[in-house]
Amino acid sequence: QVQLKESGPGLVQPSQTLSLTCTVSGFSLTSYNVHWVRQPPGKGLEWMGRMRYNGDTSYNSALKSRLSISRDTSKNQVFLKMNSLQTDDTGTYYCTRGGGFAYWGQGTLVTVSS
Amino acid sequence: DVVMTQTPVSLSVSLGGQTSISCRSSQSLVHSDGNTYLYWYLQKPGQSPQLLIYKVSNRFSGVPDRFSGSGSGTDFTLKISRVEPEDLGVYYCYQGTHYPLTFGSGTKLEIK
Numbered sequence A: 001q002v003q004l005k006e007s008g009p010g011l012v013q014p015s016q017t018l019s020l021t022c023t024v025s026g027f028s029l030t031s032y033n034v035h036w037v038r039q040p041p042g043k044g045l046e047w048m049g050r051m052r053y054n055g056d057t058s059y060n061s062a063l064k065s066r067l068s069i070s071r072d073t074s075k076n077q078v079f080l081k082m083n084s085l086q087t088d089d090t091g092t093y094y095c096t097r098g099g100g101f102a103y104w105g106q107g108t109l110v111t112v113s114s
Numbered sequence B: 001d002v003v004m005t006q007t008p009v010s011l012s013v014s015l016g017g018q019t020s021i022s023c024r025s026s027q028s029l030v031h032s033d034g035n036t037y038l039y040w041y042l043q044k045p046g047q048s049p050q051l052l053i054y055k056v057s058n059r060f061s062g063v064p065d066r067f068s069g070s071g072s073g074t075d076f077t078l079k080i081s082r083v084e085p086e087d088l089g090v091y092y093c094y095q096g097t098h099y100p101l102t103f104g105s106g107t108k109l110e111i112k
Helices: none
Strands: A003-007 A018-025 A034-039 A046-051 A057-059 A067-072 A077-082 A091-097 A108-112 B004-007 B010-013 B019-025 B038-043 B050-054 B067-072 B075-080 B089-095 B107-111
Touching: A003 A091, A018 A034, A018 A091, A018 A108, A034 A077, A046 A067, A046 A077, A057 A067, A077 A091, B004 B089, B010 B019, B019 B038, B019 B089, B038 B067, B050 B067, B075 B089
Parallel strands: B010 B107
Antiparallel strands: A003 A018, A018 A077, A034 A046, A034 A091, A046 A057, A067 A077, A091 A108, B004 B019, B019 B075, B038 B050, B038 B089, B067 B075, B089 B107
8 A cells, every 4th residue: 555654863953954754655756746745833734845756856945945855766765855954944744645645654753953 | 826825714613513614725726737736635633634635526535425625716615514523633725736836724623
């Protein structure tokens, strides 16, 4: 069945770089897009960016200067890197499969704090 | 960016009752391919969002027929009938027509 799972450090220091991995199973990264969505504590959902099935990427313009999404199709993994983290980057980070976001990972909580 | 305005912010519904949530977009969500990429999600407490409705009015697999979506262009509605305890949570609309993709701010449903 389709599964996505986020992994990464739970704590990041301000000004440092966040690196997250989304490991997928049950579908191919060369057939489906994978998106990253984040949610600050107690707040709504924000689309961050997308890895397209053909390797192209799109980013939220508000994050574009700090954000990079890449992948390793042989490992069924999509990566998110975001630099210059600040406290308002604290939140739960999700990866979700494109085509309607029918499948989501369980999310990983990232806290930005010294 | 397309702004998705959801109303109300919160609502309280009796078990077995009916309610609706409105979602309005700042521009038409009709894509050049003719589809309207408007979706509805429910995020239950402590969980990831789950897809309820795709492309305005299509129920996702396993979603009860108590949930229905309607609308067109810039004005959309999610209706929930015969409300059950498991319906509590925050409902989000989302548009997948224009980049950057955007979500509504959410509607919190409480059970009376």
